[in-house]
Amino acid sequence: MKLRYLWIALFVLSVISIFVGVQDLTPLDLFRLGDGQSLILLSSRLPRLISIIIAGSSISICGLIMQQLSRNKFVSPTTAGTMDAARLGVLVSLLIFASASPLIKMLIAFAFALGGTLLFMKILDSIKMKDTIFIPLVGLMFGNIISSVATFIAYKYDLIQNMSSWLHGDFSMIVSGQFELIYISIPLLIFAYLFADKFTIAGMGEEFAKNLGLNYQQVVRIGLAIVAMVTASVVLTVGMIPFLGLIIPNIVSIYQGDHLKKSLSHTAVLGAVFVLFCDILGRIVIYPYEISISLTVGIIGSGIFIYLLLRRRAYDT
């Protein structure tokens, strides 16, 4: 697959995304925008498109970085407890710092996401059985434990309804003034690109990295910090998008290999295309109502996930 085709797909889908919705907005309208239409475009359709593209690409890249650093193809923000921990962080920030600015909330979510991921990596280190499938299962269990702690707290303080809105990733609530926090992902992703070689070398193992004079621990910490920061910003603005960080890097790996420098841009664009496609699908299927993104991505994503698992088994034998 050429990167060019992915860009074309992204462009076409972006155009479709802007003009799909309950309020009529046609390409022709662009030349004679009424007040209502420009409001729709600027405060709803464009913010939605931007957040989809950023969330799709950044969560996919987070998955890619995590897979390299943990040396396991099935580790991602969803299967390592990162998302659940970020969500717990949002809950805590709501409880204790209710009036805090979104940035403070995000920093708290970041701290939790980082803590959760580091804890998972620690658990990984002490697991003797390094089976590829076993590790993400441990991660899912770990995530569920964090998640039930969050549910317990939310139940006690009557926040269940608030919390379920982060449980489900949803782009329909995105309007200007509420999503800008997601921009924080962009510099982080550029940073990740500059570190691409180092992540791949670290992914070859600690001894391998040390032989090449790389500070392994430092690179791993930087990688996980990027992942936690990006995940926190996405969970806070969009919500949880399951499987995304898992399937996109795996698909890219099949045709593009694992050298981060080569696969990073593919992963970013494919992630954006995939989420955009799922979002448009969710908006069309029961038009004029919407299906939330976590549901469409969850269904299509889990299907692809099963395919990847079966493919791997066929490949191993």
Add this chain to the structure above:
Amino acid sequence: MIRVNHLFKKYGRKQVIEDVSIQIEKGKITSFIGPNGAGKSTLLSMISRLIAKDAGEITIDDQDLTKSKNRDLAKKISILKQSNFTTLRLTVRELVSFGRFPYSQGKLTETDWKHVDEAIRYLNLEDIQHRYLDQLSGGQQQRAYIAMVVAQDTEYILLDEPLNNLDMKHAVQIMKILRRLVDDLGKTVVIVIHDINFASCYSDHIVALKDGKVVREGAPHEMIHSSVLKEIYNMDFNVERFNNHRICLYYT
């Protein structure tokens, strides 16, 4: 020259390396032999700074290992371990290009790529340089890793059981390559090896370890004797001379 003075290492309560002092001379193949658990790999890992020592001193060209920068050491000494086996999908060429990391920090210059090309040619990997590692046989993978070390262009090359899992043909191939690295390029090679006959035929110097101590060291013609080997391995060997080499027979 690498000098090891009174080296000690403990894992938990077990003393794995006990008062080891050796010298590794430049431009030679030195082999570490000995029974399982003798501490060969641990010693190699300490010399290559992968694990820390408890006490003692290691110097490379009269420079203390602990006082050298990791990045500078990566241009002087390289190590290949069995655990290098990876699940990442990388092409041979990508792997070899990592060997230039200590020099380029990821941004390879023209000179770096020249070294990569040379290393690939040196190990006859041109035809498969764009293939992914997971599509290759064990022997080809091992050659790819050695090519990376060649591209790293260090004076000292350390290898932990480079013949593991290789069939006879590929084992011979690898040993010949190591010999060429020493004879043609003037490298210094240190290996941990189990096959005593490969050690006998290809090394210049053999260091025998047992229970964390050096029991004996010397040239192959001094080391490959049934009495010496009995002391190291606690079993009987017949040593035969064959084309100027000493071959051990111990299979029955």
